[in-house]
Amino acid sequence: MILENLRIALKAIRANKMRSVLTTLGIIIGVAAVIAVVSIVQGLNFVIASELQGVGATFIRVAPERDFNDPDLAGKEITLTYEDGLAVMAHSTALKYFNPVFFRSERVYYGDNKHTSTLLGVGPYHQEVNNHWVDMGRFFSELDIERHARVCLIGRKIISELGLGERPIGKDIIVGNASFTVVGIMEKKGEMFGQDRDDLVLIPITTARDIYGREALKQLILDFKAKSPAEVDLAKDQITQVLRRRHHIAEGKKNDFQVVLQEEILKTTGSILGTVTQVVGAVVGIALLVGGIGIMNIMLVSVTERTREIGIRKAVGARRSDILVQFLIEAVTLSLIGGLFGVLGGWVLGILGAKMIPGFPGAHVPAWAVFLGFGFAALVGVVFGTYPAAKASALDPIEALRYE
C-alpha cells in the first residue's frame, strides 16, 4: 500500500515537474543552509578542537593589558618582562613550564635569497609549553640561553624560501643584521586561517634582547603550562598575585596584564560559533516555514484539481485513511525531493565555502547532518501536508464525483 502510494505520488509530481520544483524551493534553501552551515561549523570545530588538543588545557597566556581607556592604566608604562615570568615561576606551586615570547617581523637572508618571516625570541621550554617540537637537530639548551648564543631554529617554510637544501643544520643565515647558526628544524604544523605556521625563526630570548635592546623586550607575552588541568585556576591566582606585587598595583586597582586560560579561548570561539548557528538556525526556520507553506499551498491546489480522482477512488472503496495517507505521502515525497536537492546543494555550498576561507581544512558533512536535513524536510511535509490531506480524505464521494 505504501509502495502504491509512493508510485501515485511520484506520478503526480512528475506530471507537474516545474511546479513541484518551485514549490520545494523553500525546503531546498532551508535544508541546503542547514547542511552548508553544519559542514562549515563542523570544520571549524574540528580545527579548534585539534588545536586545543595540541596546546592542551593547561596552557595559560599572560599578555600586557592594552586598554588605554581605563583610568587605572592611563599614563602608566605597561611592562611584562622575562624577569616577571621567572619571578612567577619562583613563587608558584601550580606551574610547570614558562616560556617568554618576543615576536616581530624580520627579514632573513641566505646567500642571494631573502624572505620576510616571523621572528620569535623564546625560552628553553618553548616546545613543552606550545607542544611544538623540534623535528631535526636540537632545541636551545639552557646554556644557549645563558650565553646569548647566536643560534636559531627554523620552520620548514624557511628551508624552501631560503633554499637551504637537504642539510640546513649547521648553515649560517642572516636574521635582521646578525648571523645565526641553524641548529634545528621545527616539526611541520601546516596552515590555519591563511597563516603559514611553518614560516618562523626561533632565537633565544636573551639573544633577542642583545640585538633589539631592553626597551623592545619590555612588553613580552608570557606563556605558562600548569601542572594539571585541576591546578589551572590556582595557577592563575598565583600569577596574578606575583605580577600585581611586582608591578606595584595598589589594592582595588586594575591589573596591567591579562591572564587568558585555554578554556576561556575555547568558550569564546564556542560562543561565536553558537551565535552563528543560532542566526542561521533562525533563517533556516523561516525558510522551512515558507517551504512548508509552499507545500501546503500546492497540495491544496492538487487536492482541488484531483477532486474527481478522489471521488473515483472513494467510489471503488478507498477509505478516508487511504486518501489521507496517499496525500500525506505525496507531500512528504515532495518535501523529501526538496530535501535531497537541499542536501546536495548544501554540500556543494559547504565545499565552496571551505575553499573561500584560505587554509581551511575542508568542509566536513557528518551523517547526522544529512539525516537532520532529511528529517526536517520530512517533518515539514508531514506538518504542512496534513491539512490538505485531511481535506482530501473528508471529501464526500458523490460531491467529489460531481465536481467539474
Next chain:
Amino acid sequence: MLISIRELRKLYYVGTEEVRALDGIDLTVEAGELLAIMGPSGSGKSTLMNLLGCLDTPTSGDYVLNERQVSGLDDTALAGIRNSEIGFVFQTFNLLPRTTALENVELPLIYGRMPRRERKRKAREALEKVGLGDRIRHQPNELSGGQRQRVAIARALVNEPSILLADEPTGNLDSRTSEEIMSLFASLNGAGNTIVLVTHEESIAERARRIVRLLDGRVVEDVQVTAKGSGR
C-alpha cells in the same frame, strides 16, 4: 433477497425549499436479476442508484444489502461495502486519466489489499472478460467511448461484487455501441451477475427482465418482462 429497501427517503434543502429526491421507496432485488430503472429526468433515478451504491446516505429509511443493515454505517464501513459488494458503472465512465486500463481496473483490488501479482492477474482477466485483453496498456484518452465503458465495467466486476449498478451506462454512447454494451450486460447477467441499470431508452430497457418506473421520487410501476426482447 439481495437488496431490500423500505421507506427510503432522500431530502435536499435548496435555500428554504425542500426537494424530495426520493419520497419513500420500497424495493427488493433478488440475486440474478437484471433490473432496469426508468423515469423522466429528475425523478430520482440517480439518487436511488447512489444510495444503493453506498455512495450517499439516505435521510431516512432502511437499506439491507446481503442481510446487512447498511443505513447508519460509518464512512469506513461504507467504503468497505463499496469495495467488496458493489460494482458501480457511471455514465461518464469516471476512469483515472493518464492511467492505463489495467491500472484502472486494479484500483478496487488495491483498496481490497490484494497482493500485487494476484491483483494484476485478476485485472487482466476482468479486461479479457469485457473483450479488451489487447488494450490493457492503453490510457483512457487512447480508447473509444465504448472501450472506456468496457474498462469501467471490468473495474466494477473485478472484485466479484454482489451487485452491479449502472447509472445510464450508455448515455454517452452512440446507438450501436450502446447495443454492444447492453449485450455485455446481458451476457454478464447470464453468467449470474445481478445487475441494476438506469436508462432512458425503451429499447435498452427491453433487454431487462424487470422494469421499475419512478416519478417524483416514488415507484409508480414495477413489472416483470416475460419474454426477452418482446416488450412488456
